[in-house]
Amino acid sequence: MTITAKPGGSYVDADLSADLAAAALDLARRFHNGATLWVISPQWEPHAHHVAVEFVHPVIMGKRALPSVALVDPDPVAQARVASQPGDLLIAVASADEPSVVDAMRRAQAWGVLTLWIGSGPRPPAGAAHHILWIDTDDPMVPATGTFVLMYHLLWELTHVCFEHPGLLKPASDECTDDVCVTCSDEGRLGEVLFEPTDAMSPALVRTANGEEWVDVTMLGPDFPQVQPNDLILVHAGAAITRLGDERLREEQTSKREVKR
Amino acid sequence: MIESENTSFLYPFIESEETDATSLLDDLAASARDKAAESVRLQRDSLDEYHDALATAGTEMADRFRRGGRLYTFGNGGSSTDAATLASLFSRPARGRPVAAWSLAADNAVVTALGNDVGFELIFKRQIIAHARDRDVAIALSTSGNSEDLMAAITEAKQRGLLTIGFAGHDGGRMAVADDLDFCFTVHCQSIHRIQESHAMLGYRLWSVAQEHMARTRNGAHPL
Numbered sequence: 001m002t003i004t005a006k007p008g009g010s011y012v013d014a015d016l017s018a019d020l021a022a023a024a025l026d027l028a029r030r031f032h033n034g035a036t037l038w039v040i041s042p043q044w045e046p047h048a049h050h051v052a053v054e055f056v057h058p059v060i061m062g063k064r065a066l067p068s069v070a071l072v073d074p075d076p077v078a079q080a081r082v083a084s085q086p087g088d089l090l091i092a093v094a095s096a097d098e099p100s101v102v103d104a105m106r107r108a109q110a111w112g113v114l115t116l117w118i119g120s121g122p123r124p125p126a127g128a129a130h131h132i133l134w135i136d137t138d139d140p141m142v143p144a145t146g147t148f149v150l151m152y153h154l155l156w157e158l159t160h161v162c163f164e165h166p167g168l169l170k171p172a173s174d175e176c177t178d179d180v181c182v183t184c185s186d187e188g189r190l191g192e193v194l195f196e197p198t199d200a201m202s203p204a205l206v207r208t209a210n211g212e213e214w215v216d217v218t219m220l221g222p223d224f225p226q227v228q229p230n231d232l233i234l235v236h237a238g239a240a241i242t243r244l245g246d247e248r249l250r251e252e253q254t255s256k257r258e259v260k261r
Numbered sequence: 262m263i264e265s266e267n268t269s270f271l272y273p274f275i276e277s278e279e280t281d282a283t284s285l286l287d288d289l290a291a292s293a294r295d296k297a298a299e300s301v302r303l304q305r306d307s308l309d310e311y312h313d314a315l316a317t318a319g320t321e322m323a324d325r326f327r328r329g330g331r332l333y334t335f336g337n338g339g340s341s342t343d344a345a346t347l348a349s350l351f352s353r354p355a356r357g358r359p360v361a362a363w364s365l366a367a368d369n370a371v372v373t374a375l376g377n378d379v380g381f382e383l384i385f386k387r388q389i390i391a392h393a394r395d396r397d398v399a400i401a402l403s404t405s406g407n408s409e410d411l412m413a414a415i416t417e418a419k420q421r422g423l424l425t426i427g428f429a430g431h432d433g434g435r436m437a438v439a440d441d442l443d444f445c446f447t448v449h450c451q452s453i454h455r456i457q458e459s460h461a462m463l464g465y466r467l468w469s470v471a472q473e474h475m476a477r478t479r480n481g482a483h484p485l
Contacts, residue, residue, distance in 0.1 A: 005465050007304045008458065012297030014290070021289035025282060046345035046364075053338050059404075059453040140355035144346055144468075146461025150300050153454040157296065158289045167279030 008147030011135045012154070020154050023116050023131035027155065028162030030089050030114055032169040037068035038083055038113075040076040041093040042100050044143050047152075048072055051091055054156045063160050077104045081192075081230075086112030086209055093148055096124040105129050110192040110232065112209030118151050188234040188241065191215065193227045200224040208235060215240050296455075303448065303455050304462040311446050315463065318444045319470025321424055326475060328396045330424075331361035335385045335414060336402035341366040343457055344402050347464040357472040365389075365414070385414035395422030400464070403427070404456045406434025406447065416441045428463060430456030 012020070027037070037055055041048035048070035055068035071079040077100050080090060090113045094101040101117070105128055108115045117124055120135035120142040133151055135142055142148070162169065194212065195205040203214040204227050216239040220226040227233060232244040279285075308315070322332070332351050334344035344364045351362035365388045366372055375384045389399065399418035401411040406429030419425050419441035426444045427436040433447035448459040 004308075004469075005462065007301040007462065009297030009299070009301035009304070012294055014294075017290040017293040017297070018286070020293045021286045024289055025286060044346065044349070046342040046349065049345070050339050050342035053342065057338065059339065141465070144350040144354075144461065145465045146300075146304070146458040149343065149346075149461055150297065150454075150458045153458065154293045154296060157454070158293060161289060161292065162285070165279055165285055168282045168285055 005141055005145040006137070006139070008135075008142075008145060008150040011137070011147065012150075016133065016135075019131060019133050020151070021158060023133060024155055024158030025162050025168065026114055026131065027089060027116075027159045029169050030087060031066050031159070032163075032166075033087055035067075035088045035114075036083075036085075037066065037089040037091060038080050039068060039070045039091045039093070040072075040080060040101060040104060041070075042076055042098055043094055044148075045070070045072045047093040047143070047148055050149065051093070051152045054152060058156070058160075060160075064163065076100050077107065080104050080113075081107065081111065084108070084111045084113045086211065088113045089116070090114070091116045091118065091152075092129070093118045093143075093152070095119050096122050096128075102128070106190075107192055107232065110190045110208055116155075118148055120147070188236050190244075191233050191235040191240070193229050193231040193233065196225040196228050204240070206233065206235060206240070213238070299452075300455055300458045303450055304459050307446070307448050307459045307463055308466060311463065314444055314446070315466045316470055318424075318426055319467045320474045321443075322398050322467060323471040323474035325396050325398055325424055326360045326471065330394070330396035330398060331363075332398045332400065333363065333365050333389065333392065333418075334400045334402070335365040335411060337366075337408055337410065339453070339457055340402040340404060340460070343460055343464075344400070346461065347400065347402075347468075350464065350468050351471075354468070354472075357468075358475055360471075360475075382409040382413055385410050386417045389414050389417045389421065389423075393418060393421045393423055398424045398426070400426045400428065400467075401436070402460055403434070403436060404430035404453045404460075406430065406432075406436035406445075412436075412439065415439060419443075426467075428460045430460075 039048040039051040052068045052070040055066040057065060071083060073079045090108050092101045096119060105115050105117060115129040116131040116133060117129035118133045120137055123134050124132055135147055189208050191206040191208040193204050194207050197204045197217055204217045206213055206215040215235055217226040220240055220243055227243060233240040234242040334348045336344040345367060348362040348364045351360050353359055365385045372384050375387050379387060401415055403411050412435055415425050425442050427442045429436040429445060429447040430450060433445060436442060436445050437447050446463050448456045450456050
């Protein structure tokens, strides 16, 4: 008996279609503001290429060509880090346990990049990306049955519908009206270290969603250097208040890779 | 409010004043479900239409893999990425037995060298000449069924004794009437997106049949 795969479209229920709609509107808004879309898929590079070519060279004549690039170097985090600028977009097509994608999605917050994560199998934790577009199945063959292709086709199609509604593409003014907007209130913004401090009392140059700034790192302890390039820190009122558990994450990734081998 | 929505078509520029995204999001979600349903229908219809031919083609592929044959896949644009996904399905499947397979668009050095030196329409044919043995398999993916670079490679592959398989769309184009194709699977649809989604499913079926057949022969039913 030949194994029959479930058609990808049968996964697109009310929830997933709503997720796709919300993601498409965010994509259109960011493109409207000049974003470039970066795409990573370390396990299935062709998917990254397909997303990029979809946006760059639309199959429907007359649709806008949009800037999109597949990042397929062996280290997609390093590639996305240097390529992306605040306001950009990052799509990952990957399982929830792909270490480099877990890392890229987390760091994207410091880069000021809006993230979309397409995949199947066990879900990433809520909040791991701005938009999690997920196929809830344990079928390991899903990446090869056209299901992911359908997902990014739908994203592209819906995004271009949004361009027909320019009134809705303006920066959402309601985003920062709350009294407790975490993004704006400087309440522990995620930062990624660019330059370590030159001595024990010097600041480090740090990248956050707002751009680059010199940050006081003395609160992190007396050991110099308190931070190194690519460390993730929480920045509050110009000072680093915490260094995130980067080492632990790295160890987890290493052990996962070893298990895979 | 309701009145203005009902008459909005009279004011084409009203869209730029739109501020509430709720109805757009509802429309987008409904559109996604419609397109997804169409994708399902087309995949099922295509699998049904080609049920027997897919079984035969998959079995012939397995016979060639058993003799050490390898698979070349090729297409242009999005279809080149789908060709690469198909090659990966054969060469490093999540389960089952891997066999040698690769996409002829994968190597930038080779593709640009050929495109620059001998012409774009020969980028795949020239590689078939270099790589192919008579026990190999060639799969070409084209939503139009008309791509010159694919047709040239298919003709070359057929002459060299390869099993030749085409995935086409629309009315099948040149592929549908090509004597050089042993099998042509045309997805009858006008949408390039929906065609590509069905191509993936057809390719997956070929892989499933080939896997099943390889496992059977390995168990001794057809000893070498």
